[in-house]
Amino acid sequence: MQNEKKSEADLHYDALAVLEPEMGSEYEIDDGIEHNTVTQAMAKPNLTDMQIYDARMFPRIVIDGKHYEWLEMLEVAENFPENFNANESMIIKQLLLDNEKMPYVEARAISHTVMSIGFTREGRMDAIEGLGHARENRENENRGLGING
Amino acid sequence: MANGIQTVAKADARLVTGDLRSGKTCFIVGSAKDDYYLNLNGLVVPNNSGQIIKAGALKQDDWDELKRKGIKFHPFKYVKVFSEDMRQSKVIRIPKDYLVWSPVKIFSNFHLYGLRYALIGITQILEDINGNTIEDAWFLSDEAAWLDKRQNMSMEGKTMGSEFISSIGKRRLHFLQTVPYQNFIEGRYIQIATIRVLCKYDPGTNIITADVKDGGNPSQSVDIYAPYYWPNYNANERPHTEEGRINRALKKFVVAGV
Numbered sequence: 464m465q466n467e468k469k470s471e472a473d474l475h476y477d478a479l480a481v482l483e484p485e486m487g488s489e490y491e492i493d494d495g496i497e498h499n500t501v502t503q504a505m506a507k508p509n510l511t512d513m514q515i516y517d518a519r520m521f522p523r524i525v526i527d528g529k530h531y532e533w534l535e536m537l538e539v540a541e542n543f544p545e546n547f548n549a550n551e552s553m554i555i556k557q558l559l560l561d562n563e564k565m566p567y568v569e570a571r572a573i574s575h576t577v578m579s580i581g582f583t584r585e586g587r588m589d590a591i592e593g594l595g596h597a598r599e600n601r602e603n604e605n606r607g608l609g610i611n612g
Numbered sequence: 613m614a615n616g617i618q619t620v621a622k623a624d625a626r627l628v629t630g631d632l633r634s635g636k637t638c639f640i641v642g643s644a645k646d647d648y649y650l651n652l653n654g655l656v657v658p659n660n661s662g663q664i665i666k667a668g669a670l671k672q673d674d675w676d677e678l679k680r681k682g683i684k685f686h687p688f689k690y691v692k693v694f695s696e697d698m699r700q701s702k703v704i705r706i707p708k709d710y711l712v713w714s715p716v717k718i719f720s721n722f723h724l725y726g727l728r729y730a731l732i733g734i735t736q737i738l739e740d741i742n743g744n745t746i747e748d749a750w751f752l753s754d755e756a757a758w759l760d761k762r763q764n765m766s767m768e769g770k771t772m773g774s775e776f777i778s779s780i781g782k783r784r785l786h787f788l789q790t791v792p793y794q795n796f797i798e799g800r801y802i803q804i805a806t807i808r809v810l811c812k813y814d815p816g817t818n819i820i821t822a823d824v825k826d827g828g829n830p831s832q833s834v835d836i837y838a839p840y841y842w843p844n845y846n847a848n849e850r851p852h853t854e855e856g857r858i859n860r861a862l863k864k865f866v867v868a869g870v
Contacts, residue, residue, distance in 0.1 A: 492842070
């Protein structure tokens with residue numbers, strides 16, 4: 464380590480730098496729990512409010528590894544009240560056909576969730592409202608920083 | 613970070629705010645200490661011989677092995693030491709009085725313990741304003757008067773405000789400035805800062821909660837365990853006032869006949 468070729472700047476730094484022992488052992492406190500360091504804490508992925516909102520409001524439907532995209536489309540479709548029960552029973556039948564071991568109540572819960580999100584276009588309205596709030600918040604947070612464009 | 617050729621990257625200029633005793637200094641010390649330990653390459657033998665044992669930071673595999681043996685995780689207590697020919701290695705707990713050696717450069721305007729650093733004041737910055745010493749490094753500036761709003765028309769304020777802080781990116785510095793409230797500080801740095809942090813400290817759990825706003829990204833709230841960093845700085849150390857400034861102030865008092 465001492466034999467490495469050093470630049471003038473590094474030599475200057477070496478002349479300035481010191482390495483002193485840590486403060487006394489009274490500063491060594493450990494609660495026995497595994498904590499993050501600053502770098503670890505800052506590196507953790509942080510979902511945006513909009514992503515959390517999106518995941519809760521419009522759940523991704525994956526059953527036994529199979530992605531049901533057509534069910535997710537119904538979340539933002541206009542589901543008419545007069546067709547609600549008929550559509551639900553169709554979805555339940557399809558889910559039970561695809562997944563033999565699926566309990567009836569689970570198929571019913573999935574179909575009801577999907578159909579009620581899009582009931583009378585409420586899913587679409589929620590998505591638009593959520594986006595509007597997110598945009599407004601971002602503008603408020605950035606106010607005065609000159610980055611809103 | 614150390615000794616790498618760097619292409620254009622986002623500048624790391626952090627403005628760390630928070631009430632008095634809210635863990636601001638701990639946050640900036642922690643940021644530098646993490647990088648210092650991550651890049652460590654030796655253990656200094658404590659007998660003034662200058663002998664350094666080759667060592668390295670633990671990888672995830674090493675931690676998995678330690679955990680299987682029932683050893684509790686601690687980010688700063690274990691290292692991997694190597695034989696001279698680097699063929700053999702062993703994970704050890706850092707023995708008492710051994711110090712960690714790392715190529716990561718740290719400049720700080722307050723004292724650090726257990727980390728190799730250079731104590732720096734406005735004099736050293738002015739001397740190196742055209743030099744290359746303050747480059748590729750962490751720069752910890754704890755409530756430094758040189759960026760205070762009231763000093764921004766003094767010669768040191770002008771130098772720091774207009775020349776030094778504008779070159780943070782080009783110098784590839786991680787520049788960390790603490791201040792209780794951001795309106796206490798030179799306006800240019802408020803706008804230059806790329807990451808803004810607001811600290812709160814809970815004495816019950818010893819956890820610092822830092823709200824981090826990194827550019828246009830959404831705010832992020834992170835928890836930091838303060839005792840990991842307490843052995844590395846003195847929380848009661850006051851910011852050092854340059855002799856030149858004291859002399860100037862004293863001279864004015866003498867002239868005014870106070």
